[in-house]
Amino acid sequence: xxxxxxxxxxxxxxxxxxxxxxxxxxxxxxxxxxxxxxxxxxxxxxxxxxxxxxxxxxxxxxxxxxxxxxxxxxxxxxxxxxxxxxxxxxxxxxxxxxxxxxxxxxxxxxxxxxxxxxxxxxxxxxxxxxxxxxxxxxxxxxxxxxxxxxxxxxxxxxxxxxxxxxxxxxxxxxxxxxxxxxxxxxxxxxxxxxxxxxxxxxxxxxxxxxxxxxxxxxxxxxxxxxxxxxxxxxxxxxxxxxxxxxxxxxxxxxxxxxxxxxxxxxxxxxxxxxxxxxxxxxxxxxxxxxxxxxxxx
Amino acid sequence: xxxxxxxxxxxxxxxxxxxxxxxxxxxxxxxxxxx
Amino acid sequence: xxxxxxxxxxxxxxxxxxxxxxxxxxxxxxxxxxxxxxxxxxxxxxxxxxxxxxxxxxxxxxxxxxxxxxxxxxxxxxxxxxxxxxxxxxxxxxxxxxxxxxxxxxxxxxxxxxxxxxxxx
Numbered sequence: 001x002x003x004x005x006x007x008x009x010x011x012x013x014x015x016x017x018x019x020x021x022x023x024x025x026x027x028x029x030x031x032x033x034x035x036x037x038x039x040x041x042x043x044x045x046x047x048x049x050x051x052x053x054x055x056x057x058x059x060x061x062x063x064x065x066x067x068x069x070x071x072x073x074x075x076x077x078x079x080x081x082x083x084x085x086x087x088x089x090x091x092x093x094x095x096x097x098x099x100x101x102x103x104x105x106x107x108x109x110x111x112x113x114x115x116x117x118x119x120x121x122x123x124x125x126x127x128x129x130x131x132x133x134x135x136x137x138x139x140x141x142x143x144x145x146x147x148x149x150x151x152x153x154x155x156x157x158x159x160x161x162x163x164x165x166x167x168x169x170x171x172x173x174x175x176x177x178x179x180x181x182x183x184x185x186x187x188x189x190x191x192x193x194x195x196x197x198x199x200x201x202x203x204x205x206x207x208x209x210x211x212x213x214x215x216x217x218x219x220x221x222x223x224x225x226x227x228x229x230x231x232x233x234x235x236x237x238x239x240x241x242x243x244x245x246x247x248x249x250x251x252x253x254x255x256x257x258x259x260x261x262x263x264x265x266x267x268x269x270x271x272x273x274x275x276x277x278x279x280x281x282x283x284x285x286x287x288x289x290x291x292x293x294x295x296x297x
Numbered sequence: 298x299x300x301x302x303x304x305x306x307x308x309x310x311x312x313x314x315x316x317x318x319x320x321x322x323x324x325x326x327x328x329x330x331x332x
Numbered sequence: 333x334x335x336x337x338x339x340x341x342x343x344x345x346x347x348x349x350x351x352x353x354x355x356x357x358x359x360x361x362x363x364x365x366x367x368x369x370x371x372x373x374x375x376x377x378x379x380x381x382x383x384x385x386x387x388x389x390x391x392x393x394x395x396x397x398x399x400x401x402x403x404x405x406x407x408x409x410x411x412x413x414x415x416x417x418x419x420x421x422x423x424x425x426x427x428x429x430x431x432x433x434x435x436x437x438x439x440x441x442x443x444x445x446x447x448x449x450x451x452x453x
Contacts, residue, residue: 283315
């Protein structure tokens with residue numbers, strides 16, 4: 001009931017804000033939505049009466065939009081009949097972007113030495129849509145991730161067995177004892193390998209399905225007909241593109257340039273910027289560690 | 298030489314892959330601003 | 333003013349003064365949106381519609397009197413923090429002087445009715 005009150009208020013606000021520029025409109029609705037969320041999160045706004053008071057204090061949506069219009073260029077309203085929201089107000093299902101990223105990193109992302117899988121674990125545990133059992137399953141199957149085995153194969157020498165011929169006292173030559181050096185997975189090696197590679201993907205699929213089902217049961221989000229994101233400026237797009245794709249065009253320089261763009265942007269907090277820097281740093285440092293370790297051996 | 302080659306490959310593979318992860322992380326954080 | 337609206341001078345006054353009250357709240361430290369709105373809303377008679385403070389903050393940002401940054405919070409998503417800029421400080425101190433003069437003048441007028449001289453009925 002409370003969620004409906006809030007969704008209805010925000011829908012009215014969004015409707016009234018049609019006269020504003022699209023990015024201003026989205027920003028305003030999001031600010032008011034954030035305000036309501038924070039008020040409810042603070043614990044002082046519990047029951048329906050308190051929410052009604054909160055919305056009253058926020059004021060009439062028309063008044064808020066009028067305040068936003070002062071000094072703003074106004075978009076002329078569409079002629080009647082050309083646009084009308086279908087009744088009831090359209091909503092979209094909650095997105096599971098975080099969960100998808102977690103599963104991607106836990107499976108495919110494990111190809112990045114150590115770090116890829118670890119970040120997958122962090123995202124896994126930060127999701128609201130998985131139970132502790134789900135999260136334990138995702139962490140323990142398998143630790144390090146499926147593709148970590150590929151890295152191990154590069155670094156750890158395989159088993160080498162040899163047997164020297166031994167000449168017996170009566171002159172016959174027989175094979176001596178077989179000696180093996182290096183590491184091996186033993187007789188179950190192939191089975192373990194297959195499990196290590198395949199199980200995480202299966203578990204990932206299961207986890208995604210659960211996340212989808214649980215997310216669908218959450219309150220759906222009112223949809224603004226013109227949903228433009230006001231947070232993606234040129235700098236943010238440049239940062240993400242350079243970091244993600246730039247290395248395939250200009251290795252080394254492009255991802256660093258992308259990082260610089262991320263730092264220059266005001267859309268991310270310092271902590272987020274440091275985390276991105278650490279990710280990049282790990283991608284650079286770990287191969288160096290591997291080289292050094294190989295030389296020492 | 299056998300050890301050195303995979304090492305340098307990793308640098309030119311590890312960094313791009315780390316870049317992809319970093320880009321993914323930043324993009325998701327920006328899109329999930331409100332919740 | 334809309335036709336038919338009661339001529340309450342304080343409505344206009346509040347609207348004009350509100351942005352400087354926001355700047356004053358930001359003078360000592362930066363604050364996030366919800367915090368600002370709450371503080372202003374708690375002051376009796378300051379705002380009738382709390383939601384209108386957000387467009388006001390946008391205008392302050394556009395005018396360069398306020399800058400924003402995103403910061404992590406302990407529980408929940410990052411918050412947008414507002415901080416006053418040097419231009420904002422300049423505007424605030426300018427307003428402070430004018431307000432003082434204006435307030436003193438109006439007070440004096442209300443008390444003494446203008447003093448002697450002028451038209452006597």
